[in-house]
Amino acid sequence: MRAPYGLNILDNCLTCPVRGEHLFCNLSAQAGQRLNEIKSTAVYPKGAMLFIEGQQPRGVFVLCTGKAKLSTSSREGKTIITKISESGDVLGLNAVISNRPYEVTAEMMEPGQANFVPRDSLMHLLKEYPEVAVRIAQQLSRNYYTAYEEIRTLGLAASPSEKFAKLLLSWSTKSSGDDGSSQVKMTLTHEEIAEIIGTTRETVSRLFSEFKKKQLMQLKGATLVIRSRIALEKIVQS
Amino acid sequence: MRAPYGLNILDNCLTCPVRGEHLFCNLSAQAGQRLNEIKSTAVYPKGAMLFIEGQQPRGVFVLCTGKAKLSTSSREGKTIITKISESGDVLGLNAVISNRPYEVTAEMMEPGQANFVPRDSLMHLLKEYPEVAVRIAQQLSRNYYTAYEEIRTLGLAASPSEKFAKLLLSWSTKSSGDDGSSQVKMTLTHEEIAEIIGTTRETVSRLFSEFKKKQLMQLKGATLVIRSRIALEKIVQS
DNA sequence: AAGAACTGGTGATCCAGATCACGCATCGGT
């Protein structure tokens, strides 16, 4: 891997970027200090694999900048994307805690930086500092809820349209706030969207046309304009 | 609720029934002692709801005897069963730890007994005894893996046949050991199986006929005889 | 004992979405 990729290396991106809601935020001075000693920072190019499904867990990654997609594949090559991770997310925690193989593959979707905490060190830390253990438990249960949402989507949603609407809504919530419409930068290909909602590329293509025609959304370059959240919610209705 | 249901109340079913692999097994004397003080035991009839999807988390339940089915429903009434819990399983842990509503409904499928640990007490316990926090983290990550398996099944499995075969295999592994065939007691209705693999009752019915015809399985009363795990695995292939 | 309320089997029909098969942009490298 080549080095810079036009990024500055942040000296410590464990410090809480947003509102201190991350796994390793607001720890006691001691625990924070120890964490700083055991972590290491690296920069990854687009397409880099942080870890691959089935590998023994080496440690956890805390995303500082860039996005990563988490995916699983079946033997026949069908792939589902289970999550698009963003800055602040902790990757590989489940595998590390239960010492089972990584259950997903984590691939950088754009160049970015991440902290790495080796498994052994983390396990030590967590046995030494109860606060860390509690924090990790909470993070795990949050992960679980995300997974559960996924199960609900895959298991209960009837049609691709429904799942697509749900996806659009999940995007717009992040950057909403105003009247009824909101804007999101679209960075995913139709193929990838298909892998998220469990359908085919062609169907996603048709869904885009359909939703545009129905005035539910609109595309300005790479910017997705969501017209009416209410109408989308009516489609979801699950 | 009426009282006995023809069951004897076991005085303490937190002690490890199988090989001490449960959440609260092999704790230190102190932690175990405290746990015993805060837990309470109750007997439930068939059909009893331990908790319902959406309720605020009151605490966790540890199943002692009997089975419980965990399910979620969509607004339109479609239901999926995400897990059949058995003796030793801990229910409601995720909701309690993250203090979010129960994400599933837990219903007793047969009369049984369970220990209840109130949320506050558990949270105290876990902050007081690091070992408990670690244990809980591990349990949570195990839950996560189960959920992930579910996602894989729902998202990657192509056909109902595939999912059905997968389900049969998961049943037979529990009670296998011999050459190629194994026996399981069938306690689920076709309807319930349909809700597990995400299809309709009719399709399950047809799957049974189909698999019987293909000599993959056989039904002797309520006992399911699985003929050839290998053949089933070939159907699954994911 | 006579319903009522579940459960399970099986045909007939229908349609959403997977699959196949193109053509056309756009981008990135050499």
Place this chain on the structure above:
DNA sequence: ACCGATGCGTGATCTGGATCACCAGTTCTT
């Protein structure tokens, strides 16, 4: 400027499984 890779849009076809509609056992009620 060229060529290959990659991403997108759209028609034509095919099919697996949902849906509907019965009937027939079974087991709860009362």
